[in-house]
Amino acid sequence: MAVAVLALMGLLSSVYLLLFKLGVLGSLVCGGSGACERVQTSPYAQFLGIPVAAYGVGGFSTLLVVALVGLDERWVGRVGPSRLLAALSGVGVLFAAYLTYLEIAVIHDVCLWCVLCALLITAAFALSALGARSLRPAPAP
Amino acid sequence: MAARRPLRTFYIALGIIAVLGVFLIVRQANDRGRSVTETYQNAPVTPVRPGALGNTLGSDSAPVEIVEFADFECPACARFAILDMPYVRDRLISTGRLKWRFMDFPLQGHTNSPPAHLAAACAGEQGRFFEMMDAILNRQNDWASERRPERLLRGYAQGLGLDLSGYDSCMETRRAQPQVDADYAEGERLGVNQTPTFFVNGRMWPDVLGYDQIKAIVDSLAPVAGRPAAPAAPARR
Numbered sequence: 001m002a003v004a005v006l007a008l009m010g011l012l013s014s015v016y017l018l019l020f021k022l023g024v025l026g027s028l029v030c031g032g033s034g035a036c037e038r039v040q041t042s043p044y045a046q047f048l049g050i051p052v053a054a055y056g057v058g059g060f061s062t063l064l065v066v067a068l069v070g071l072d073e074r075w076v077g078r079v080g081p082s083r084l085l086a087a088l089s090g091v092g093v094l095f096a097a098y099l100t101y102l103e104i105a106v107i108h109d110v111c112l113w114c115v116l117c118a119l120l121i122t123a124a125f126a127l128s129a130l131g132a133r134s135l136r137p138a139p140a141p
Numbered sequence: 142m143a144a145r146r147p148l149r150t151f152y153i154a155l156g157i158i159a160v161l162g163v164f165l166i167v168r169q170a171n172d173r174g175r176s177v178t179e180t181y182q183n184a185p186v187t188p189v190r191p192g193a194l195g196n197t198l199g200s201d202s203a204p205v206e207i208v209e210f211a212d213f214e215c216p217a218c219a220r221f222a223i224l225d226m227p228y229v230r231d232r233l234i235s236t237g238r239l240k241w242r243f244m245d246f247p248l249q250g251h252t253n254s255p256p257a258h259l260a261a262a263c264a265g266e267q268g269r270f271f272e273m274m275d276a277i278l279n280r281q282n283d284w285a286s287e288r289r290p291e292r293l294l295r296g297y298a299q300g301l302g303l304d305l306s307g308y309d310s311c312m313e314t315r316r317a318q319p320q321v322d323a324d325y326a327e328g329e330r331l332g333v334n335q336t337p338t339f340f341v342n343g344r345m346w347p348d349v350l351g352y353d354q355i356k357a358i359v360d361s362l363a364p365v366a367g368r369p370a371a372p373a374a375p376a377r378r
Contacts, residue, residue, distance in 0.1 A: 001151055008155060012162035019166065029169070071148060 003085055003124045003131075004067035007060045010120040013113050014056030021051040030112055039111035044102045052099060056117055059092050063124060079135040085128035092121040178361050184344035187331050194327055196270045198230065199240035204363035206240040207355065208340040210328045213258055213277050214251035214285050215336045217349055222278040225352040238359050243274065245324040246336055253290045255321075260294040262317035263308050264301065272301050 020028050020040055030036035039045065045052050063085060070081030096118035103110050195208065211218040233239040245262070247254035257277050264273030276297040277284070284290040291312070298308045311317055328338070331345065339346040341358055350358075 004151075004155060005158065008158055008162075012159070012166070015162075016166055071151075 001067075001071065003089075003127050004064055004071070006120045006124045006127070007063035007067055010060035010117050010124070011057060011064055013117050013120070014053050014060055017053035017113055017117075018051060018057055021045065021053050028111075028113065035109040036111040036113055039103055039107055039109050039114060044099075044107060055095065059088070059095075059121075060117075063088055063092075077135065079132055082128050082131035082135055086125060086132050089121055089125035089128050093118075093125045096121050178357070180347065181341060181344060181358060181361065184341070184346060186343050187340070187345050188343035195242040195244040195324055196265055196274075197240060197242045198271060199234040200237045201240065203234075203237055203240035205238065205359050206242060206342060207350075207358075208242040208244060210244045210246040210324075210331075210333045210336055210338045212246050212248045212251055212254050212336040213261070213274075214254040214281065215248065216281070218337045219278040219281040221337055221349065221351075222275065225350075225355070228352040229355055233356065233359050238363055239355070243271070244328060245321040246328045246333060246338070247321065247325065248336060251285075253285050253287065256291055256312075257284065257294060258321045259312060259315060259318055260291075260298065260308075262320050263311035264298060264303055265320070266311055266317060267303050267307060269301055269303060273297060273303075276301060 017028070017036075017040060020036075028036040028040065040053075047055060066081060066084055066088065069075060070085070075081050099114060100118050103114060211221075213219075229239070229241070234241055245258045247258045261270055261273045261277060264270055277294070280293070280297065284293040287293060295305070295308070295312075299305060331340070337349060339350050342362065
């Protein structure tokens with residue numbers, strides 16, 4: 001459940017950033033610093049020609065779907081969904097770490113919305129990993 | 142059955158979060174559009190004198206013209222040029238919906254602004270005003286703190302591939318200075334006292350514009366065919 005909430009919050013944040021990138025929203029609420037815009041308009045806001053925010057939308061959407069499916073009776077108590085969530089969010093954590101590195105070391109500006117997304121994906125990974133660990137079948141005696 | 146109830150409550154809570162998030166995003170977009178229309182209607186009309194003043198981008202037949210008075214040493218002007226102008230050019234000017242007129246307004250007290258504006262005007266002699274302006278504003282932190290910024294400015298001209306002999310003679314003879322002075326005089330006549338100052342179809346805008354506001358203005362004054370128009374603004378008074 002908690003992972004679904006985190007994924008939904010991440011999805012909304014990513015949609016917000018993507019709408020800015022697409023020009024639907026011209027500015028971001030970012031504490032008046034302009035750092036979010038500077039990060040989002042930098043060349044690093046694209047990865048393989050696609051806006052980074054679009055990866056966020058795709059990733060958090062997938063996490064949300066998997067988390068919701070995992071709540072179905074058929075999957076409750078089974079380790080599969082938690083492992084899948086941990087794997088997916090693990091990739092997300094690595095990507096978020098790369099982006100955070102770019103913000104701090106290359107762009108020299110920190111976008112609060114990007115930090116929020118990074119924290120959400122890290123929390124989702126931690127919870128999924130703990131869930132997978134707690135559901136792991138007991139070793140044979 | 143008892144296990145389904147908390148799950149249903151959870152789904153409802155999740156739905157509330159989703160609706161709240163979407164509502165906040167939509168409200169931000171709509172609020173800006175509405176306030177822009179109201180601001181436009183209330184802005185005083187002080188038409189910029191027609192003529193060959195300033196440097197322009199976009200089609201003469203564009204339904205909306207924005208005139209910007211800017212100072213190259215002004216941080217807000219650089220911020221606008223770096224953050225907003227690329228979107229304005231790509232999405233509004235290049236699509237024929239907006240014409241842009243840039244007017245030099247080097248503020249008193251900004252000691253490095255005059256040579257920077259002259260350098261851009263000299264680049265303008267070679268048809269490269271806006272490229273030079275971008276180079277100058279993108280590197281504002283570098284040249285603005287120099288005791289003699291001319292060397293750096295010449296480097297930007299060189300980087301753009303300008304004819305340096307023409308650029309140098311323009312800078313030495315100051316033959317492009319009258320253009321800068323004419324823009325400045327027009328700004329004074331219109332009551333410009335800070336930068337950037339914008340005029341939208343002759344109406345002085347009371348605040349700094351961003352891309353979202355400019356897009357809302359253009360959408361309001363010149364809606365794209367097939368899309369519903371925002372509340373119509375009155376014609377010039």
